Amino acid sequence: MASHWQATHRQRAWLYVLGGAIMMFLLLPTLLVVPMSFSDSSFLGFPPPGWSTRWYEHYWNSTEWTSATWVSLRVALVTVLVATPLGTLAAYGLHMSRGPLATAIFFALATPLVVPVIFIAIGVFYLYSRLNLLYTTTGLVIAHSTLALPFVMALVASGLKSFDENQEKAARSLGAPRWRAFLTITLPQIRFSVISAALLAFLTSFDEVIIALLISGGLNETLTRRMFTTLRDQIDPTIAAISTILIGISIGCVLLSQALQAKSDERG
Amino acid sequence: MVNPPVNGEALRAYARKEYWSVLALSFPALLLVSVVLFLPTGWLFALSFFDDAGQLSLVNYQRLVEQPSYLRVFQTTFLLSLAVTFFTVLIGYPLAYLLSQLPRRVANFCLLAVLLPFWTSLLVRTYAWLVLLQRNGLINTTLRDLGLTDEPLRLVHNFTGAAIGMTHIMVPFLVLPLYASMRAINPNYVKAAANLGAGPARSFWDVFVPLSLPGLLAGISLVFVLCLGFYVTPALLGGGKVIMIALRIDMNLRLYNSWGAASALGVVLLIATGLILYLANRLTRAGFGAGAFR
Numbered sequence: 001m002a003s004h005w006q007a008t009h010r011q012r013a014w015l016y017v018l019g020g021a022i023m024m025f026l027l028l029p030t031l032l033v034v035p036m037s038f039s040d041s042s043f044l045g046f047p048p049p050g051w052s053t054r055w056y057e058h059y060w061n062s063t064e065w066t067s068a069t070w071v072s073l074r075v076a077l078v079t080v081l082v083a084t085p086l087g088t089l090a091a092y093g094l095h096m097s098r099g100p101l102a103t104a105i106f107f108a109l110a111t112p113l114v115v116p117v118i119f120i121a122i123g124v125f126y127l128y129s130r131l132n133l134l135y136t137t138t139g140l141v142i143a144h145s146t147l148a149l150p151f152v153m154a155l156v157a158s159g160l161k162s163f164d165e166n167q168e169k170a171a172r173s174l175g176a177p178r179w180r181a182f183l184t185i186t187l188p189q190i191r192f193s194v195i196s197a198a199l200l201a202f203l204t205s206f207d208e209v210i211i212a213l214l215i216s217g218g219l220n221e222t223l224t225r226r227m228f229t230t231l232r233d234q235i236d237p238t239i240a241a242i243s244t245i246l247i248g249i250s251i252g253c254v255l256l257s258q259a260l261q262a263k264s265d266e267r268g
Numbered sequence: 269m270v271n272p273p274v275n276g277e278a279l280r281a282y283a284r285k286e287y288w289s290v291l292a293l294s295f296p297a298l299l300l301v302s303v304v305l306f307l308p309t310g311w312l313f314a315l316s317f318f319d320d321a322g323q324l325s326l327v328n329y330q331r332l333v334e335q336p337s338y339l340r341v342f343q344t345t346f347l348l349s350l351a352v353t354f355f356t357v358l359i360g361y362p363l364a365y366l367l368s369q370l371p372r373r374v375a376n377f378c379l380l381a382v383l384l385p386f387w388t389s390l391l392v393r394t395y396a397w398l399v400l401l402q403r404n405g406l407i408n409t410t411l412r413d414l415g416l417t418d419e420p421l422r423l424v425h426n427f428t429g430a431a432i433g434m435t436h437i438m439v440p441f442l443v444l445p446l447y448a449s450m451r452a453i454n455p456n457y458v459k460a461a462a463n464l465g466a467g468p469a470r471s472f473w474d475v476f477v478p479l480s481l482p483g484l485l486a487g488i489s490l491v492f493v494l495c496l497g498f499y500v501t502p503a504l505l506g507g508g509k510v511i512m513i514a515l516r517i518d519m520n521l522r523l524y525n526s527w528g529a530a531s532a533l534g535v536v537l538l539i540a541t542g543l544i545l546y547l548a549n550r551l552t553r554a555g556f557g558a559g560a561f562r
Binding site for chain 1: 291294296305307312315365366378383385387390392394395397398399400404405406439440496499503517522527530534542
C-alpha cells in the first residue's frame with residue numbers, strides 16, 4: 001500500500017482520529033435530539049430518565065402545531081410546482097441560446113443565492129404591504145419560489161451539460177416541434193436532475209425561517225416561524241419531537257438524492 | 269422549420285427569431301426574480317436616502333457612523349463572522365483533506381457526515397445546540413461528572429454559544445467546495461515532490477496546500493458572507509445579547525417601524541456582501557490561478 005512518497009496508515013492515524021472526531025461533531029448534536037424526544041420528563045436531559053411518546057402526542061393534539069405543519073407543507077408543495085418548471089425552462093432556454101445575454105440572465109437568476117435573506121425579507125415585506133399579500137399563502141409561495149429558483153436552475157443546468165443535444169436535433173429534423181422534442185427526448189434523460197431539484201426546492205421552502213417570520217402569521221403561520229418564536233422564549237420538548245420528524249424527512253431526502261445521483265452517474 | 273427559404277437574409281432572420289424564442293423561456297423566471305428581488309432592492313435603496321419626514325437626506329447613514337450602538341452591531345457582526353470563519357477552516361480543512369485522500373467509495377460514505385447536517389433543518393440543529401449547551405445540558409453535566417468544572421459553564425445565550433452553533437452550521441459550506449477542489453488536484457504533483465526528496469510533511473505544505481488555496485478561498489468567502497447575514501442561529505444561541513446586522517434590521521423594522529434605518533443597514537450589508545464576493549473572485553483569478561469559481 002504505502003510507498004516511499006506516502007505516509008503509512010499508521011503514520012497518519014492521527015488524521016483518521018481527527019477526521020472521525022470532526023464527523024462526530026457534525027453528526028452527534030442533531031442525532032442526540034432523537035432519543036431526547038422520547039423522554040418522559042419535561043426537562044431535557046441525556047440520557048432521559050424514562051421513556052414515553054408524550055411529546056409526540058402533545059404535538060399531534062395541538063392544533064397550533066399541526067395547522068402550522070399543514071401551512072408549511074402546502075406552501076412547500078406549491079413552491080415545488082412553481083419553482084421546478086420555471087427553473088427548468090430557464091436552465092433549458094439559457095443552455096440552448098448561450099451568448100453573453102444568456103450568461104447575464106443566468107447570473108441575474110442566481111442572485112437570490114448570494115443576497116442575504118434578511119435583505120430579501122425586508123424587500124418582500126415592503127412590497128407585500130403594498131400589494132395586500134402579507135400573511136397569505138400566495139405571498140409565501142412567491143417569495144419561497146424565488147429562493148428555490150437558483151437551486152433548481154443550477155441542478156438542471158448541470159444535468160443538461162451531460163446531455164447530448166444532437167439527439168434533440170435529430171428529433172427536430174424528423175419534424176418534431178421543439179416542445180415535443182424536449183418533452184419526449186430531453187426531459188426523460190435529465191429527469192434525475194429535475195427530481196433532485198424539486199426535492200431541494202421543497203426543503204428550501206419548508207425550512208425557510210426569516211421571510212416567513214416577517215410575512216407569515218395568523219392562520220398562515222409556518223412551522224418554522226412557530227418553532228423560532230417558541231424557541232426564543234423557552235426550551236419546549238415538543239420541539240424535540242418535531243425535530244425528530246424533520247430529521248427523518250431530511251435523511252429520506254439525502255438518501256433519495258444520493259440514490260438518484262448514483263443512478264444518473266451509472267448512465268454516464 | 270421544414271424547408272426554410274434559401275437566402276441569407278431570411279436565414280439570419282429565422283436564426284434571430286429562433287434565438288429569441290428559446291431565450292424567452294427564461295423570462296418567466298426572470299420576471300419572478302425582478303419582482304421579488306430587484307424591484308424591492310431599488311425601493312430600499314431609495315428609501316435609505318430619506319429621513320422620517322420624507323426629506324432627501326443622509327441621516328440614516330450618518331446614524332450608522334455616529335451612534336455607538338450601531339458601531340457595536342458592526343463590531344459584533346465582524347468579530348463573530350471572523351471567529352466562526354476561523355474555526356470553520358480549522359475543522360473543515362483537515363476533514364476535506366482526509367476525504368480527498370480516502371478511496372472514492374469510502375469518501376462518499378464519509379461525506380454523509382457532511383451532507384446529513386447540511387440537509388437538516390437549520391432550526392433543528394440550532395435547537396440541538398441550545399439543549400446541549402444549556403446550564404444543565406449534556407456538555408455541562410459531562411464536564412462536572414469528569415470533575416473538570418465545579419460550576420456549570422455559561423456556554424449559551426452569549427458570544428460563545430453563537431460561535432459554536434454557527435461553526436457547526438458553516439462547516440459543510442466550506443468542506444463541500446474545498447473537497448471538490450482537492451479531488452481535482454493531480455496526485456502526480458505530490459508524487460513528483462516526493463521523487464525530488466520531499467517528505468510527506470514537506471510535500472503537503474509546499475505542494476498540496478498551495479494547490480488547494482483557490483478552493484479554500486472560495487469556501488472562506490462563502491462562509492464569511494453567509495455569517496455576515498446570519499439571523500436565526502445567532503439570534504437564538506446569542507439569547508438577544510449578540511446583536512448582528514440581520515437581527516438589528518429586524519428590530520428596526522418590527523420594534524421601531526423605522527424603514528429608513530432598516531434599509532440603510534440592509535444596503536450596507538448587501539454592498540459588503542457583494543464587495544467580498546467580488547474581491548475573492550478577483551484574488552482567485554489573479555493570485556492563485558484559475559478554476560475555483562466555475
